[in-house]
Every structure is written in structure tokens, then in C-alpha cells.
Amino acid sequence: MTALIGEKMTGGYGGADILHSCTVGVHTGEIAVIVGPNGAGKSTAMKAVFGMLPLREGKVVLDGKDITQMSPQDRVREGMAFVPQTKNVFTSMTVEENLEMGAFIRDDDIQETMEQVFTLFPILKEKRRQPAGELSGGQRQQVAVGRALMTKPKLLMLDEPTAGVSPIVMDELFDRIIEVARSGIAVLMVEQNAKQALNIADKGYVLVQGRNRYTDTGEALLANPDVRRAFLGG
Amino acid sequence: MEDILNAFVLLSNFVLIPALAYGSQLALGALGVTLVYGILRFSNFAHGEIMSFGAMSAILVMWGFQASGVSIAPLPTVLLALPFGILATIAMLLIVDRSVFRYYRKKRAAPVILLIASAGVMFFLNGLVRFIIGPDDQRVVDGERFIIRVREFKQMTGLDQGLALKTSQGISVLAAIVCVGLLFWFLNHTRSGKSMRAYSDNEDLALLSGVNPDRVVLYAWILAGSLAAIAGTLYGLDKSYKPFTFLQLLLPIFAAAIVGGIGSPIGATVGGFVIAFSEVTVTYAYKRFLAYMVPDSWAPEGLAQLLSTDYKFAVSFMILVIVLIVRPTGIFSGKTL
Numbered sequence: 001m002t003a004l005i006g007e008k009m010t011g012g013y014g015g016a017d018i019l020h021s022c023t024v025g026v027h028t029g030e031i032a033v034i035v036g037p038n039g040a041g042k043s044t045a046m047k048a049v050f051g052m053l054p055l056r057e058g059k060v061v062l063d064g065k066d067i068t069q070m071s072p073q074d075r076v077r078e079g080m081a082f083v084p085q086t087k088n089v090f091t092s093m094t095v096e097e098n099l100e101m102g103a104f105i106r107d108d109d110i111q112e113t114m115e116q117v118f119t120l121f122p123i124l125k126e127k128r129r130q131p132a133g134e135l136s137g138g139q140r141q142q143v144a145v146g147r148a149l150m151t152k153p154k155l156l157m158l159d160e161p162t163a164g165v166s167p168i169v170m171d172e173l174f175d176r177i178i179e180v181a182r183s184g185i186a187v188l189m190v191e192q193n194a195k196q197a198l199n200i201a202d203k204g205y206v207l208v209q210g211r212n213r214y215t216d217t218g219e220a221l222l223a224n225p226d227v228r229r230a231f232l233g234g
Numbered sequence: 235m236e237d238i239l240n241a242f243v244l245l246s247n248f249v250l251i252p253a254l255a256y257g258s259q260l261a262l263g264a265l266g267v268t269l270v271y272g273i274l275r276f277s278n279f280a281h282g283e284i285m286s287f288g289a290m291s292a293i294l295v296m297w298g299f300q301a302s303g304v305s306i307a308p309l310p311t312v313l314l315a316l317p318f319g320i321l322a323t324i325a326m327l328l329i330v331d332r333s334v335f336r337y338y339r340k341k342r343a344a345p346v347i348l349l350i351a352s353a354g355v356m357f358f359l360n361g362l363v364r365f366i367i368g369p370d371d372q373r374v375v376d377g378e379r380f381i382i383r384v385r386e387f388k389q390m391t392g393l394d395q396g397l398a399l400k401t402s403q404g405i406s407v408l409a410a411i412v413c414v415g416l417l418f419w420f421l422n423h424t425r426s427g428k429s430m431r432a433y434s435d436n437e438d439l440a441l442l443s444g445v446n447p448d449r450v451v452l453y454a455w456i457l458a459g460s461l462a463a464i465a466g467t468l469y470g471l472d473k474s475y476k477p478f479t480f481l482q483l484l485l486p487i488f489a490a491a492i493v494g495g496i497g498s499p500i501g502a503t504v505g506g507f508v509i510a511f512s513e514v515t516v517t518y519a520y521k522r523f524l525a526y527m528v529p530d531s532w533a534p535e536g537l538a539q540l541l542s543t544d545y546k547f548a549v550s551f552m553i554l555v556i557v558l559i560v561r562p563t564g565i566f567s568g569k570t571l
Contacts, residue, residue, distance in 0.1 A: 072441075072442065073444055077444070084438070084439070087436055089436075090431070090436050091436070092435045093432065097432075101428065101440070101443045101445075102443060104429060104432075104444045104445060105444035147443075
């Protein structure tokens with residue numbers, strides 16, 4: 001089932017368009033990865049899906065509902081969760097408080113969801129009373145993802161979750177992201193580490209200059225000699 | 235031995251107790267500055283006048299109570315009027331926010347522009363307060379003035395030195411403990427308090443989490459207004475109420491907030507006492523204290539006073555400058571709640 005589709009999105013921050021009829025989408029329980037060279041509009045596409053970029057054309061549909069005109073805050077209520085690339089935790093607040101803030105819009109009991117997050121990231125349970133600012137880069141990313149999961153989203157969006165973490169931590173994070181997807185959440189992420197990301201992707205989008213260049217399964221993209229030569233370093 | 239006791243009592247009477255009371259008042263004032271800085275992200279120069287407005291409102295209501303014979307003796311009547319002062323201050327702040335600060339907030343103006351706007355509000359409030367209550371000194375104190383009197387203390391202990399604890403001083407310290415306790419409980423254990431800390435820490439992420447910015451700003455003004463009204467009234471109760479003093483009080487209050495680390499409530503509390511104790515210890519004349527502590531032949535002829543009390547505001551100014559040069563983030567590395 002298609003959880004999300006951003007269809008033929010065209011727009012920019014005023015002035016020239018950055019995205020040109022760009023389409024990205026993801027099914028429930030799957031991982032879609034947006035890759036591409038610097039300045040390809042990867043993060044911009046993500047922002048467009050989340051409503052942080054005004055669209056001139058195209059639409060965004062979440063679970064069959066057109067949400068193109070909604071503000072980011074309303075999209076969170078509709079079941080979108082977004083993990084920004086930087087400044088994605090409350091550094092002065094404890095891990096537990098970060099997770100509580102993630103669930104701020106919920107009025108029901110959040111304890112169960114918090115336990116699920118702690119099962120997914122056991123280290124967070126251990127450090128629940130520590131300020132998030134005192135954690136390592138990889139642990140912070142776990143807090144950030146955990147915070148986003150607290151709303152029980154249908155769609156989890158990650159903007160370069162592995163930026164600035166070591167390769168070992170990166171593999172670990174990818175494993176967790178696969179687990180998240182298997183639990184029935186659609187995952188859409190932007191990644192610099194294209195090869196590793198496409199490895200775990202059910203669907204891959206290669207963007208160049210705000211346009212879809214290649215769209216295929218992760219496997220097929222990795223096997224495609226053109227993609228390998230141009231974007232994956234051979 | 236008795237000399238040492240006498241010296242200690244002397245120091246308590248003239249340094250410890252006054253500094254604790256003054257520090258409590260500064261801490262309450264600095265907490266308001268820090269909260270507004272953390273949430274609205276500008277230094278609110280009007281804070282001294284907000285305190286003044288709060289104290290004035292409480293005094294006006296107090297006069298009403300006194301005229302109709304309502305009293306809570308032995309406690310000062312102004313305490314009964316304080317809740318009305320708090321409400322009046324909050325109402326005034328919400329009107330000011332709506333008519334001045336909100337405009338610049340919606341325009342996403344730079345913090346310095348909000349700061350200048352707050353200076354405008356400061357002058358306006360200063361004028362308004364003097365227009366309403368007049369520029370003169372107002373006596374706030376009534377009821378039982380002392381918890382411990384000098385003579386009673388001497389009789390009780392048999393020491394040469396007396397010790398006085400004014401009701402206003404006791405109330406100041408008690409009020410500071412209660413207010414700071416409640417504030418920290420609110421910030422650390424309630425949903426609204428946590429949303430304020432989150433908003434102060436990382437505005438964008440707080441918005442993503444569904445925190446309503448207007449709500450957080452409203453909380454900030456309510457808390458700042460309450461703390462300011464309490465601090466202003468206590469200061470008036472302890473010294474006397476005069477509109478002009480609050481202009482001068484702005485410096486030690488900002489010094490307290492910055493020394494502690496602006497944006498940090500713990501910092502503002504500690505900073506308030508740091509400033510108060512520095513001011514009082516530096517301007518106190520140690521002649522009599524030394525006379526008790528050292529042999530007679532060593533006793534100083536002068537006052538043994540580091541700085542005349544006229545220069546007490548220079549102390550907070552110097553501390554402010556030193557902190558900004560040596561450790562600009564303050565003791566508790568501020569900028570977030």
C-alpha cells in the first residue's frame with residue numbers, strides 16, 4: 001500500500017524553482033532512499049514532502065489524503081515524523097524528556113511507545129536520565145529517531161541520519177531503520193552514503209538538479225552500470 | 235570566644251541577612267529576565283519597570299485594604315494585595331505584548347530590535363507609574379516590623395552585639411524559596427513547563443513536536459509578570475517604594491542573570507545571590523568586625539570599607555564586565571532554560 005507519494009513536485013524558496021516535477025514515494029513497511037550528488041535537491045525534496053517548501057505544482061498524498069496545503073505541524077498530526085539533519089534533539093533535556101516531547105501532541109498513554117523505543121534502542125533506556133547533549137553522535141541520532149517515533153507515525157522521514165557518525169555506528173543505525181520499517185512504518189530517507197543506503201532500500205530515487213534521473217528498486221540501481229559509474233564511484 | 239560570637243552576629247546583622255534578603259529579590263527579578271530571554275530571545279530592559287508596576291499595583295490595592303480596615307497583621311497588608319498586583323502586572327504585560335512585542339515577533343525581527351522596543355516600553359512604563367502614583371517615596375511596611383529585635387536578641391543571648399531580622403527580610407527569603415521551588419517544579423515536571431524548556435532549547439524542533447509558540451510565549455509572560463510583581467513588592471517592602479529606584483535596579487538584575495548564565499533559571503537564582511553578596515560585602519565597613527577579631531592594638535583607625543555604598547551599583551557593573559570578558563556564558567552556561 002502506498003503510504004506516501006509526492007507527485008510531480010515543482011517549487012523553490014521563491015525565485016527559481018529547485019525541484020522540477022520531482023516524484024518520490026514509499027510503501028508502508030518499506031524503505032525509500034533519495035540519493036544524488038550535492039545540490040541535487042535531495043533535502044529540498046524531503047522538505048517539500050514535509051511542507052517546508054511551497055509547491056507551485058504537484059501534490060503530496062499521505063495514506064490517500066491530499067495534504068499539499070497543510071502546515072508541517074498539521075502533517076505531524078496526520079502521521080508524518082521528520083528527523084532533521086542537524087539540531088534534531090533537545091540538548092539540555094534528558095533522553096526521556098526528549099521522547100516525551102516527541103509525544104507532545106498525544107493525549108493517550110505514551111508509556112508503551114516509549115518501551116518500544118527503548119527496545120529498539122536499548123542504550124537509550126540506560127541513558128534515559130542523561131541530557132541528550134552529553135551523548136555521542138550515534139546515540140544522539142538514536143534519540144532523534146526515537147523522538148520522531150513517539151508520535152506512532154505512518155511515515156518516518158530521515159534527513160541524512162548517518163551524517164557525521166562512524167561506519168560501525170552507521171551500519172548499526174541502518175539495521176535499526178530496517179527494524180522500524182518492518183514494524184509497519186514507511187521510511188523515506190535522504191543519504192550521502194548512497195551505496196550502503198541503496199543496499200537496504202526497497203526503492204531508490206536518484207535525483208539530479210531537482211529532477212528524477214533514475215527510479216528503481218535499490219538492488220536494481222546498485223546493479224545499473226550507469227548509476228554505479230556516475231553516482232556510486234564505480 | 236565571645237568576641238568571635240559578637241563578630242559573627244555583627245556580620246550576620248549587617249551583611250548576611252541584608253544580602254540574603256536583597257539576593258532573594260534580585261533572584262526573583264533575574265528569573266523573569268532569564269525566562270523572557272529563553273523564550274522570547276531578547277533582553278527585556280523593561281523588566282525593572284515591570285517590577286515597579288507590580289509593586290505599584292499592589293500598593294494601590296493595599297491602600298484600599300487599609301482604608302477599609304482589612305488587615306492581616308502581624309503580616310504586612312501589601313502581601314494580601316500582592317495577588318492583585320500580580321494579576322494587574324500579567325494583564326499589563328499581555329497588553330504590551332499584544333501591542334508591541336508581538337508585532338516584532340511576527341516580523342521575526344532581530345533580538346536587538348526587540349531589545350530597543352523593550353527600552354521604549356521601559357520609558358513608557360516608568361512614565362505611566364509616576365503618572366499614576368507619583369514620583370515620591372511610599373511607605374509600604376505595616377504590621378509587625380520585626381521577627382527578631384535587637385534588644386530582645388541581646389537579652390536572649392547576653393551578647394553585646396544585637397541582631398535584627400525584619401519581617402520584610404524573612405518574607406523575602408521565604409518567598410524566594412517558595413517561588414523558585416514552584417518554578418523549578420513547573421519547568422521540570424509539568425507538560426507545559428517541559429514545552430517551555432523545549433521551545434527555549436530548540437525552537438524548530440519544538441514546533442515540529444507540536445508545541446504551540448503562542449502558548450509558550452503566554453506562559454513566559456505570566457511567569458515573568460508574577461515573578462516581577464513579587465520581586466518589586468518585596469523590594470518596596472524591604473526598603474521603600476520609589477519609582478526611580480527600579481531604573482537603577484535593572485543593572486544588578488541583568489548582572490545577576492548574566493553572571494548565572496542568561497536563559498538558565500538556576501543561574502539566575504545563584505547569580506542574584508552572587509551579586510547581592512558582592513555588593514554588600516564590598517560596601518560594608520569592617521571596622522567594628524575587625525575590632526572584635528584582632529587585638530586592640532591592630533584595630534584599624536579607618537572604616538575598613540572597600541567602597542562607599544554610593545558606589546554599590548559599580549560592583550554589579552564590574553562583575554558584569556568581568557564575567558563578559560572571562561566567561562561570557564556565565565556560571566551555568568546559559569542560553570537555554
